[in-house]
Amino acid sequence: MTVAVIGAGLAGLAAALDLAEAGVAVQVFEASPHAGGRCRSWHDPDLGLIDNGAHILLTSNHTAMAWLARLGTAGLMQPVAAGGFVFRDLADGARWTVRPDRGPWVFDAKRRTADVGAWSHLSGLLRLLLAGRTATVTEVLRRQPLALRRLWQPLCVAALNTPPDLASARMFARTLMRAFATPPVPLLASQSLDAALVAPAVERLRALGGVVRTGCRVQRLIRQDARVTALVTAEGEVPVTAVVLAAPPEAAAELMPGLVVPTASAAIVNLHARLPEGVRLSEGPMLGLIGGTAEWLFQRGSLLTVTVSAADRLLALSRAEIAALVWRDCEVVLGCPLPAAHRVIKERRATILATPAGLSQRPSVDATGLSNARLAGDWTATPVPATIEGALISGARAARSLLQALPTLRLPVAVAAPT
Ligand SMILES: Cc1cc2nc3c(=O)[nH]c(=O)nc-3n(C[C@H](O)[C@H](O)[C@H](O)COP(=O)(O)OP(=O)(O)OC[C@H]3O[C@@H](n4cnc5c(N)ncnc54)[C@H](O)[C@@H]3O)c2cc1C
Incomplete structure (x- = not known):
């Protein structure tokens, strides 16, 4: 008998690894041909090894840092803003560097947002911290238009993948407090997301006897007496002792009818381009742009990646149209x-x-109503937004909750209690 983890994204892998390390027999079922979910890497015929999009971790993402340390891959996520966060405003060409790396940076005009005073930084944060449950970021900060444009909006869109007029002011405030509790250093995968975060986890899981079955979609769960007893794939029925459902919200809701999940999502669009020899970002490997379509530019060797978050407005455009629009800003x-x-x-x-x-629709990991099933995924209720950090936290919580509820899961069959 086995504990099934459905979905080999980071949430599923984190749950599976914790369970396997606790001595549980684990099988991971992944619908797509590869593990990694929304953290994917592949060989592009024109560009070589690319990720589906630039993924930034902050050194203040403690669970993600622990994940890298556990996999021995901390060296594969490299700092990209050692000298601070560099910004350019396309409207007037203003440039500045936010340097939260030492002391009370907001009081130093050379280390904070250009033309935005220390009081604007502090009062904005205070307003966010005091915001009501239903307030959005724009509602709270609309009286600071320049600070909103140059500071809060880019941070909000990057951190929450949600435009400020829709984003929860509370979640934004919490995210800022976590991020800036220690000076945050942004890290970017130096080879690929797969090498840093995914492949070593799969390898370790297999070394512990775990099974990862890719290309194996779970079609249905079979329940009996408020328990999952088996799952159904194209290959047939697989009996299970317990389940961690680590698929995205829409797939989770299909497999567990009645489960309440967050339904609204936001897009992210990335452009990767191989820069000609000698062309590089003069500001360093990471640049924030204000006032255009392109939001963040990252350079890894000669590969430039441009990210646009909360990008639903671009979805109706063709890829060629998006490339032209984004490059208009990059060309500057x-x-x-x-x-x-x-x-x-x-x-x-x-x-x-x-x-x-x-x-408020994010369910807790044990909201399945089934004694032997738990949820995991960046969309479940964690203290952080839907990010790698959230996915990893949820996976660990799901595994811990299952082990607490069903301690015999970890007993090897040979020493199971006598009947
Ligand atoms: C372009 C982009 C940029 C991002 N940038 C950042 C960033 O900078 N920093 C950051 O922290 N986060 C970022 N994120 C978010 C981050 O990628 C996600 O939060 C994280 O990868 C989610 O992991 P997960 O395991 O919860 O879900 P997923 O990765 O979606 O994993 C779920 C898995 O379940 C599988 N599945 C679905 N249905 C079934 C089924 N029926 N049977 C079996 N398997 C199934 C799916 O194929 C998938 O592999 C970004 C996301 C994207 C897309």
């Missing part, structure tokens, strides 16, 4: 035309929308 800073080798990747349901209503 790089001075070269769109390289022939480029790729646009649209992730329609990149994350759930972090609206007050959407966040």
Whole structure:
């Protein structure tokens, strides 16, 4: 008998690894041909090894840092803003560097947002912290238009993948407090997301006797007496002792009719381009752009990745139209035309929308109503937005909750209690 983990994204892998390390026999069922879910990497014929989109971790993401340490891959996520967060406003060409790396940075005009005073930074944060449950970021900060444009909006969209007029002010405040509790250093995968976060986890799981079955969609769960007893795949029925359902919300709701899940999601669009020799971002490997379509530019060797979050407005455009629109902004800073080798990747349901209503729909990991089934995923109720950190936290919580409820899961069959 086995504990089934449905979905080999980071939430599923985190749950599976915790269970396997506790001595539980685990099988992971993954619908797609590869593990990793929304953290995917592949070989593009024109660009070489690419990720589905730039994924930034902050050193203040403690669960993600622990995950890297556990996998021995901390060296594969490299700092990209050692000198601070560099921004340019496309409207007037203003440039500035936010440097939260030492002391009370908001009091130093050279280390905070250009033309936004220390009081604006502090009062904005205070207003966010005091915001009511249903308030959005724009509602709270609309009286600070320049600070909203240059500071809060880019941080909000990047952190919550939700535009400020929809985003929960409370979740944004909590995220800022967590991120800036220690000076945050952004990290980017130096080779690929797969190498840093996914493949070593699969390898470790297999070394512990776990099974990862890719290309194996779970079609249905069979229940009896408020328990899951088996799952159904195209290959037939698999009896299970317990289940961690770590699929995205819409798939989870299909497998567990009646489960309340957040329904609204937001897209992220990325453009990858191979830069010609000698062309590079003069500001360093990471640049924030204000006032255009392109939001963040990341350079890894000669590969440039441009990210647009909360990007639903772009979904109706063709990839060529998106590339042209995004490159209009890139050309301003790089001075070269769109390289022939480029790729646009649209992730329609990149994350759930972090609206007050959407966040209140996030279920806890044990909200299945079934004694031997738990939920995991970045869309479940964690203290953080839908991110890698959230996915990993949820996976660990699901595994812990199952082990507490069913301690015999970890007993090897040979020493199971005598009947
Ligand atoms: C373009 C992009 C950029 C992002 N940038 C960042 C970032 O900078 N920082 C950050 O922290 N986060 C970022 N995120 C979010 C991050 O990728 C996710 O929060 C995280 O990967 C979610 O992991 P998960 O395991 O919860 O879900 P998923 O990765 O979606 O995993 C769920 C898995 O379940 C599988 N599945 C679905 N149905 C079934 C079924 N019936 N049977 C079996 N398997 C099934 C799916 O194929 C999938 O592999 C980004 C996301 C995207 C798309």
